[in-house]
Amino acid sequence: MHNAVNNPFWYGESVGSLLGRDADVGVVVDALTNAGRLLLMGWRHFGKTSILHAACAEVTARGVAVLRYDAEAFESLEALAREMASGATRTFATSLDHAGDIARRFFALLGAGASYDFTSQQLTIEFALTAAQRQRPITVLTVVLDGIEQLAATHGRPAAVVLDEFHEIILEGGDRAAHELRATVASHRYTGYAFASSNLRLMDELMNRGSAPLQGLADARVLGAISRHDFRPLIRRGLASAGAPDGASAGAPADDAGIEEILDLAEDVPRNVQWLCSGCWDDLRAGRTSSLTTTAAGAALDRIVGEHYSQYMLVWANLTSAQRRTLKAIAHEPSADFRLTEVAGAAGLAPSTMQRTLAALEDRSLIRYAASDTGTQRGVQWRLSDPFFAHWLARAQGTT
Ligand SMILES: Nc1ncnc2c1ncn2[C@@H]1O[C@H](COP(=O)(O)OP(=O)(O)OP(=O)(O)O)[C@@H](O)[C@H]1O
Ligand SMILES: [Mg+2]
Known part of the structure; x- marks a missing residue:
């Protein structure tokens, strides 16, 4: 077995050791163990989930009841809330009977009941919601969070709620949901919270601008790049x-x-x-x-892009013509807003169309508006969230 050396690099499903994120993990651990509240903001693929993962492992080892969910993975707030109630019950219950008690006692407002699924061998909580509750799913979520808080208080065991891609909740529920969630979270003393989001623009609006429904929700921490030095x-x-x-x-x-x-x-x-x-x-x-030479690095990228050709094509195929033109302009050259307005003009797009297109691409996480200090072009620029997309596009359009 002299050949069994594993690839030391990790991405996708696997998790490896983190470079240069000790302070970030530390801050999340702190919030989760001391009933604090933290919002981790970072661009797509910069390492938010990995930090939450590392922090959760540490906090779990300290005996905290950790409930971690990716808001993006659920089809509705109700589904997310149900899964959180199920997770909390599984964590705190010592028997099936006890689980039933927990459901009835801590999630009573939702008509909750515990059941055991023999196929998946999982304990799950089902709700019997009223019509009014179905109309306002954010309330279902806040009732669950209150239930978790009371579970923690009653059992004398701190809880931690970790919500990845947190902005999805607000996108679904709107400003009123944001207000309601903020008030609920702020009232808790036994539950620590960590939220992560890649939608920096939306989070900034919600926390700092105008009526700012999420103002004071949590301490915000923006994730930087990992330095080349590391x-x-x-x-x-x-x-x-x-x-x-x-x-x-x-x-x-x-x-x-x-x-x-x-x-x-x-x-x-x-x-x-x-x-x-x-x-x-x-x-x-x-x-x-x-x-490893520069040529070898380029060849490896070409192979990667080729192997994922159809995935990239699928993303591209689902874009409107205006979105494609905009994405292509950005792929060609990271661009500031004013530059894009010129590009838009040349491509026959009205400035207002351009702004809407940029927002749509940003909401789909395909582009990000990021500070750049490379070369002479200081300032803020639009760039692709996945730099490899530009290489795919060049390949697909036969320009390489
Ligand atoms: N601290 C780190 N050290 C080394 N590599 C890292 C680190 N953080 C992230 N990575 C690399 O970046 C990848 C993406 O990390 P992660 O999924 O945590 O980011 P994310 O911000 O949650 O991304 P997404 O926006 O796609 O959800 C990891 O799979 C890994 O390859
Ligand atoms: Mg993530």
């Missing part, structure tokens, strides 16, 4: 472990320019850095290349 040694070490194709561990050389090329092509987006590194590692391992 990434370089990890990449170098990781690629060296690819060794020679026959498993001899001479170590594959990676030149500095090659490593820099990976970071450039991935635009420092952590997911894309790991993804491309992983691809380079595979190429080295399989002997497709013998050392």
Whole structure:
């Protein structure tokens, strides 16, 4: 088994050790263990979920009842609330009878009952909602949160609620939902909260602008990029472990320019850095290349984009013509608003159409409005959330 060296890079479903995020994890752990409230804001693929994951592991080890959900994964607020009530009951119940008691006592307002599904071997909570409750699903969620708070208080065991892609809740429920949620969360003393969101613009509006329905919801923390200084040694070490194709561990050389090329092509987006590194590692391992050069990095990217051709095509196919033109302009060159207005004009789009298009692309997480300090173009620019999309587009349109 001399060949059994695993790819050290991680992305997608797998979880690896975190670079440069100790302080972020620490702040989340703090909030969750001390009934605090934290909102972690970061662009797509910058590492929010990984931080929540690491913090939850630590907090769970300290005996806190952790309930963690991805709001984006549910079809409705009601479904999310039901899953949270089920999770809380599973965590606090010591027997099936006890689960029934918990449902009736702590989620009484929702007509809750516990049942055991023998197929999935899971305890689940079902609600018998009134028509009024069905009309206002945010209330179902806040009743569940109150129930969790009371469960924690009654059992003398702190609880922690972690909601990833938190903005989905507000997008579904609107401003009134935001108010209601904020008030509920603020009243809790035994439950710590951590929220994460990749929609920075919406979160900023909700917390800081105008009527700001989420003002004071939580301490906000914005996630920065992981510095190249931290990434370089990890990449170098990781690629060296690819060794020679026959498993001899001479170590594959990676030149500095090659490593820099990976970071450039991935635009420092952590997911894309790991993804491309992983691809380079595979190429080295399989002997497709013998050392990491800039050319090898480019070839690995080309292979990745080719392998995910249909996924990218699907995203593209679901865009309107105006969205495609805008996305293409941004893919071609990260652009400030004013630049895009010129581009829009040239493409025959009215400025107002352009603004709507940008908002739609942003809501779909395809683009982000981010500060840039590269080269001479300081300021704020639109960029693609997934830098590889630009390479796919160039390939699809035959310009490479
Ligand atoms: N601290 C880190 N060190 C090294 N790699 C990281 C780190 N954080 C994230 N990554 C890389 O970025 C990928 C995306 O991380 P994660 O899913 O946590 O980000 P996210 O912000 O939740 O993304 P999304 O917006 O897609 O939900 C990880 O799978 C990993 O490849
Ligand atoms: Mg995530």
